[in-house]
Amino acid sequence: MTATGLSGRSVFLVEDEVMIRMMVADMLEELGYKIAAEAGDITEAMRLAQATEFDIAILDVNVNGKVISPVADVIKAKGCPFIFATGYGSSGLPEQYRDRPALQKPFQLDALGKTIEAALRDG
Numbered sequence: 001m002t003a004t005g006l007s008g009r010s011v012f013l014v015e016d017e018v019m020i021r022m023m024v025a026d027m028l029e030e031l032g033y034k035i036a037a038e039a040g041d042i043t044e045a046m047r048l049a050q051a052t053e054f055d056i057a058i059l060d061v062n063v064n065g066k067v068i069s070p071v072a073d074v075i076k077a078k079g080c081p082f083i084f085a086t087g088y089g090s091s092g093l094p095e096q097y098r099d100r101p102a103l104q105k106p107f108q109l110d111a112l113g114k115t116i117e118a119a120l121r122d123g
Helices: 018-030 042-051 068-076 109-122
Strands: 009-013 034-039 055-061 083-084 102-104
Touching: 009 018, 009 042, 018 034, 018 055, 018 109, 034 042, 034 102, 042 068, 055 109, 068 083, 083 109, 102 109
Parallel strands: 009 034, 009 055, 055 083, 083 102
Antiparallel strands: none
């Protein structure tokens, strides 16, 4: 997948389950992406979304029982693409972001790579 020229880009990852976050970070690195920042709660995600430079974000929809919308709002305002990761299907996405790409958990390496590439291309 590195042939696309998209590898080396940086990713902001928000996931409250530590083991899932570690697994996704490993998958991203295997695909050639760098981890710009990681967060496991909304407060930290808000701070990092504002303070960190990244090319794309992967956002768990439900972080410790809280919807990710405020973080998505910050990232949208920055003009960065983002992808949702959810175990709830598209109906679980925040209503204002149902047009955004979403990965259904659990997802495979290939699906992650293709979704990121498409989001980066489409901006």
